[in-house]
Amino acid sequence: MKKISIIILSLFMGIFFISCEEEEGLDESLPVNPVLNPIKTVMAQDGNEIAYATINNKDRTIKLSLKHLKSLSAVNVHLSISKRAKLISPTDTILTLDLTEPYQIIINDLYEDLTYTLTATIPEYILIDKSAFREYRLNNDSPKKEGEIEYLWNNEVMTQPNAYSTIGYRNYLTGKCFTVDLGDHYYIKQFTAHLYWAYTNVCPKIYELWGYLKDGEPPVDGNWNDWTLLGTLDNSNSTLSDFPNGDTLEFPKENSPRTRYIRVNCIQSWKGTTDISLCEITIWAWNI
Template identity: 30%
Template sequence: MNSIKYITVCILLAVVSGCDTDQLSAIETDGSAPGPVLNVEAEPLPGAARLTYTLPSDPDLLYVQAIYKNKAGRDMEFKGSYYTNTLTVDGFPDTEPRTVDLYTVDRSGNRSTPVTIQVIPKTPPVLTTFETIVIEPDFGGASISFINTSKADLAIVVTTPDSTGNMAVARTFYTARDTASFSVRGYESVSRPFGVFVRDRWGNESDVLLQELVPIYEVELDKTKFRELSLPGDSRTNEWGGAMPYVWDGRVTGDVPGFGLHTGNASTGVPKIITFDLGVEAQLSRFSLQTVQDDRHWYNDVSPKRYEVWGTTSYNPNGSLDGWTKLLSITNIKPSGLPIGLFTDDDRTAGRAGDEANVPNDMPRVRYIRIRCLENWSGNTNMVFSEVTFWGNDK
């Protein structure tokens, strides 16, 4: 009886083993290369070319492959699905003719003989954008503006001497917008060179635009000179243990005594507004607002979501905005876009940094400031925040 059971088990194992062997051997390969593409045409694009062609009739065709060598001699490879008859070859650094080899590849990895064509791309975005760059003196540094008509993924790189006197990267601004401007700051008001060049995602770089500039004098305004004002229509700021002077005491805290100011929780639908004196007349350059530093207040509670900053050198005691200039309109943005109460590390990093904004250069000098909350993260107009900072020319 035991012998019979033993023989039966052996037969079953042999059957199972045979099934596995059959399944593994079912994957077949062939050594026949597919036919090449036919009727290739190239449409020039900025820094690229769109190729169209007729596919061969091979039933196991997988994709079309295009290869060219960049300036460094490295193969640049692009693939197009067998579902379509077009393929875009990108990353050309200039308008020089380029040789491109096209192959078809089947499911067994066989590659056809190449079809070699020559393409002449249009001027790439890395060069057209470079031609539009404007560098101007700015508060504590320089402002850079540009036009990127192709909305290409580009990096605008700014260099200036470091502490050793060697040119070093001061900022890299990544963009896919059609037009933008940004600043590099933190330098004394003495002549220094600034260099700007453009780099694309393929590693191509433009020439360097080099200019000698004198940064406009900028200083962080002295918070010991700030004073609270209360005009008709202004909100209370001492709800939940808050007080306006706490927002210029240099402390950015969580929900602890002295956290900042708080206008309350009552919803009236009317924008809440607060007023204070900078203690000095200044041409403002930058503004920063940091909210209470914890998960309960980042992108939550009555932390400001949409608000405005107004300024003037003199004010009407009736509390109206007559004679005031709107310096900034700010929207507090949660990087992840997750619902309230959910956070990523990027959310918390941005929450700690707070809102930072450059005041446009054409704004007038001001002494008195009003912050006007249009909407908080709870949907009403109250506000709570921990610290506010201003920079500018107070001379």
């Protein structure tokens, strides 16, 4: 009986030691999870504004669109890196970069080194920000008859005739002409007037766009000799299918007028008067 007990104890001890050896061989370290977004943001100084890049972690690309700069040779860039990631190259997060060529950023995500490609572009033309638009009232501008002139840049456009409720019945109606300060000088690429009435009533039929091309502010007397006729809009042959696009003037890059102040002057409305009603104006500028 004593012999059998010794054999059982030996077997138990053998199993115990084997179990301990196996347990000692186990890898108890926690798995390393890579940082999903190692580069949080990339910002660049774009004139008086800050531009934010689009970061694609799948393709490992970073794209900047800089609408105010004239050159990409010296762009001030700031990188924001995840606390768990490590920036390998460059070694600093505040940089002045030559982005005329793609720039490589190498970062470790706790698992491996990743290479992101940073590129930047300057668009050929921009949509002028309407938030800076203001009325610049001249002595011979017409008094308003309905609505507020600010309705012309509140980004509410009728997409089909007679859809007045979609913009809250907001339009600006004045006697003949009005003047707008765009907030800065631009080389005008395109001017679009979005209509309120669909080729009826006081919808303008033939009207003009004027620009102040001299330095400084326009004289308040509004003398037309100080202004330059930029073009005439005529929708006499337009159909209802043309309504959503509004009336447009386009200017080639090489001959684009540089102006900060514009005037709209109605020659004839569809009613036969010089009254003019619009719901919005939209302007693009060459990025020169």
